[in-house]
Amino acid sequence: MVSIVSVAKVAGVSNKTVSRVINGEPYVTEETRERVEKAIRDLGYVPNMAARQIRSSRSNTFGIITDYVSTTPYSVDIVRGIQDWANANGKTILMANTGGVSEREAEIWKTFQSHRIDGVLYVTMYHRIVDPETGNVGIPTVMINCRPQTNELFPSIEPDDYQGAQDLTRYLLEKGHRRIGYIRLNPILLGAEMRLDAFRQTTWEFGVSESDLSIRLGMEGPVGAEKNYVFEAATELLQQKDRPTAIMSGNDEMAIQIYIAALTLGLRIPQDLSIVGFDDFRTVSMALKPELTTAALPYYDLGFEGAKWLNGLLSDAMIRPSSRVVPCKLVERASVCRTQ
Amino acid sequence: MVSIVSVAKVAGVSNKTVSRVINGEPYVTEETRERVEKAIRDLGYVPNMAARQIRSSRSNTFGIITDYVSTTPYSVDIVRGIQDWANANGKTILMANTGGVSEREAEIWKTFQSHRIDGVLYVTMYHRIVDPETGNVGIPTVMINCRPQTNELFPSIEPDDYQGAQDLTRYLLEKGHRRIGYIRLNPILLGAEMRLDAFRQTTWEFGVSESDLSIRLGMEGPVGAEKNYVFEAATELLQQKDRPTAIMSGNDEMAIQIYIAALTLGLRIPQDLSIVGFDDFRTVSMALKPELTTAALPYYDLGFEGAKWLNGLLSDAMIRPSSRVVPCKLVERASVCRTQ
DNA sequence: TTGTAGGCGTTATCAG
DNA sequence: CTGATAACGCCTACAA
Numbered sequence: 128m129v130s131i132v133s134v135a136k137v138a139g140v141s142n143k144t145v146s147r148v149i150n151g152e153p154y155v156t157e158e159t160r161e162r163v164e165k166a167i168r169d170l171g172y173v174p175n176m177a178a179r180q181i182r183s184s185r186s187n188t189f190g191i192i193t194d195y196v197s198t199t200p201y202s203v204d205i206v207r208g209i210q211d212w213a214n215a216n217g218k219t220i221l222m223a224n225t226g227g228v229s230e231r232e233a234e235i236w237k238t239f240q241s242h243r244i245d246g247v248l249y250v251t252m253y254h255r256i257v258d259p260e261t262g263n264v265g266i267p268t269v270m271i272n273c274r275p276q277t278n279e280l281f282p283s284i285e286p287d288d289y290q291g292a293q294d295l296t297r298y299l300l301e302k303g304h305r306r307i308g309y310i311r312l313n314p315i316l317l318g319a320e321m322r323l324d325a326f327r328q329t330t331w332e333f334g335v336s337e338s339d340l341s342i343r344l345g346m347e348g349p350v351g352a353e354k355n356y357v358f359e360a361a362t363e364l365l366q367q368k369d370r371p372t373a374i375m376s377g378n379d380e381m382a383i384q385i386y387i388a389a390l391t392l393g394l395r396i397p398q399d400l401s402i403v404g405f406d407d408f409r410t411v412s413m414a415l416k417p418e419l420t421t422a423a424l425p426y427y428d429l430g431f432e433g434a435k436w437l438n439g440l441l442s443d444a445m446i447r448p449s450s451r452v453v454p455c456k457l458v459e460r461a462s463v464c465r466t467q
Numbered sequence: 468m469v470s471i472v473s474v475a476k477v478a479g480v481s482n483k484t485v486s487r488v489i490n491g492e493p494y495v496t497e498e499t500r501e502r503v504e505k506a507i508r509d510l511g512y513v514p515n516m517a518a519r520q521i522r523s524s525r526s527n528t529f530g531i532i533t534d535y536v537s538t539t540p541y542s543v544d545i546v547r548g549i550q551d552w553a554n555a556n557g558k559t560i561l562m563a564n565t566g567g568v569s570e571r572e573a574e575i576w577k578t579f580q581s582h583r584i585d586g587v588l589y590v591t592m593y594h595r596i597v598d599p600e601t602g603n604v605g606i607p608t609v610m611i612n613c614r615p616q617t618n619e620l621f622p623s624i625e626p627d628d629y630q631g632a633q634d635l636t637r638y639l640l641e642k643g644h645r646r647i648g649y650i651r652l653n654p655i656l657l658g659a660e661m662r663l664d665a666f667r668q669t670t671w672e673f674g675v676s677e678s679d680l681s682i683r684l685g686m687e688g689p690v691g692a693e694k695n696y697v698f699e700a701a702t703e704l705l706q707q708k709d710r711p712t713a714i715m716s717g718n719d720e721m722a723i724q725i726y727i728a729a730l731t732l733g734l735r736i737p738q739d740l741s742i743v744g745f746d747d748f749r750t751v752s753m754a755l756k757p758e759l760t761t762a763a764l765p766y767y768d769l770g771f772e773g774a775k776w777l778n779g780l781l782s783d784a785m786i787r788p789s790s791r792v793v794p795c796k797l798v799e800r801a802s803v804c805r806t807q
Numbered sequence: 808t809t810g811t812a813g814g815c816g817t818t819a820t821c822a823g
Numbered sequence: 824c825t826g827a828t829a830a831c832g833c834c835t836a837c838a839a
Contacts, residue, residue: 811836
């Protein structure tokens with residue numbers, strides 16, 4: 128492999144001068160610089176990061192730990208956000224996936240140490256509380272889309288499920304809806320409770336009576352193998368004497384079944400039934416007809432901001448655990464209309 | 468940072484002996500080994516990959532280049548497959564995303580060189596023909612879910628869209644369906660033509676007359692901003708005098724709209740209309756009611772096998788470009804019934 | 808403005 | 824079985 132020495136030889140300078148050129152340091156004649164650059168091009172020289180790192184003990188690398196990539200593919204946007212930030216700031220990304228196995232997690236932290244990773248982004252694919260098995264390696268870490276349970280060591284950045292559900296509920300209320308159905312997310316998801324709380328609180332603030340609210344459980348059980356009651360729940364809801372004029376769905380995916388239930392009963396969307404989702408999982412929300420009004424989970428921003436934050440922690444060294452929240456933007460499409 | 472030297476000092480041996488223990492080399496007394504291992508534990512020593520690499524000029528790292536992660540989230544399973552193989556074989560994964568920008572791609576290859584990556588997995592998120600901007604860096608590469616156009620340099624591994632569509636078509640035919648609708652995938656996707664060909668060929672082999680086939684375009688235009696005709700096409704198809712008894716959908720996502728169109732027209736699935744999808748994008752195929760019969764794109768296997776293959780190439784050094792294909796397994800659910 | 812000497816943490820070589 | 828010493832490619836410190 129061609130190294131700095133061969134370049135130096137070809138350019139007829141010392142290796143230190145080559146190093147200067149590579150790193151854009153001052154005090155190099157324009158003429159020397161050009162000669163070196165030519166040699167670099169001619170030889171196809173590319174600096175060796177490993178060697179560089181060994182001297183400077185900074186790897187300029189971030190590690191990403193994810194859990195279940197496959198069951199919830201949407202949240203890969205978090206990773207995209209991280210990558211974009213990393214790319215724009217000259218960082219490299221090392222990726223590892225636990226698959227939910229905690230021994231595996233410990234190994235990963237070891238591997239990260241081995242690579243002298245500067246910092247770790249601990250990413251979960253759905254919003255939840257976790258207990259990372261760091262093995263106490265002391266690498267600065269930011270948690271994304273999750274929050275530490277027992278240990279308060281790490282800062283975290285999460286979507287604002289509460290505000291998102293609040294905005295959606297208000298949106299429905301402002302469109303005149305009062306009899307509203309709610310089909311709940313799997314309770315093991317952190318968002319489930321926050322969204323429901325927001326729904327309850329907001330309808331209460333608007334003076335909607337409890338009896339106008341029909342709240343049903345849509346799913347439960349372990350992620351990836353959950354029991355699914357959405358279709359039945361929606362069907363039952365819509366067969367009530369005073370059926371709701373709108374249904375709020377735990378998420379977009381569940382909204383598919385609500386559409387199907389409504390259409391099967393001969394109801395038109397949105398004229399007879401308004402529906403809102405949550406997540407803005409576009410493969411679904413834009414495939415539904417009419418397209419689904421929903422609240423967008425800020426996955427990309429979570430990743431981008433998380434990476435930025437982590438980088439800040441590295442220089443500041445004041446890694447106070449704290450929690451940040453990113454808003455969920457309401458995406459207005461065509462699945463809601465004003466009550467007639 | 469604690470290095471091999473400190474370990475050696477504590478264990479009262481030379482650094483080379485420590486190295487031997489770490490790498491599981493023979494010719495170390497059991498007793499010495501234990502003393503060294505104790506020192507490693509006590510000091511919390513973790514080997515420095517960068518230093519190791521600098522000596523052995525093998526990074527044990529694979530790079531993954533992806534294109535548009537976000538628009539097609541399902542195919543992240545490819546990445547999971549790669550990670551699982553890498554994990555089981557002690558390789559590290561460096562990840563980068565082009566976002567479809569080719570200058571970015573060139574940079575990525577440079578970065579990979581910088582890290583002395585052993586090999587590259589070039590992954591696209593949908594099945595297509597590509598023209599990688601390698602900058603001719605000569606890193607062994609396997610292309611996954613895509614195929615090189617102009618240059619024949621790299622081996623590739625792809626899903627067998629033809630066989631998948633063939634199986635689905637046969638399945639419908641064996642259930643007695645003869646009047647069959649087909650809603651086509653975006654033609655810029657490589658799978659579009661292969662799937663349609665299989666459909667045409669297989670129906671022909673079964674002696675189905677052309678006039679019983681209704682083929683419509685479902686989508687077109689650039690990925691991420693395509694025009695969507697699925698709902699209208701399905702509606703039109705189902706309003707024909709002799710409407711099809713089954714519709715084959717370009718993919719699962721498009722099947723959502725076919726469901727909605729059918730239900731809106733008062734048709735029951737599958738009694739009045741059978742539907743099959745393609746991809747087995749489970750967030751959709753299992754959310755639809757009745758659940759969707761489809762052909763599973765073997766994303767995980769593509770990744771896993773691709774990584775394995777790449778590794779083989781590294782030792783064999785006979786990187787003959789060739790193309791491999793992985794079958795798409797038919798997943799039978801509840802959206803098809805026998806014609807009455 | 809440029810060059811020299813030394814060392815980062817490993818592993819390879821070869822001698823003991 | 825074990826150890827001393829050199830070398831990998833780069834950067835820091837210092838000297839010229």
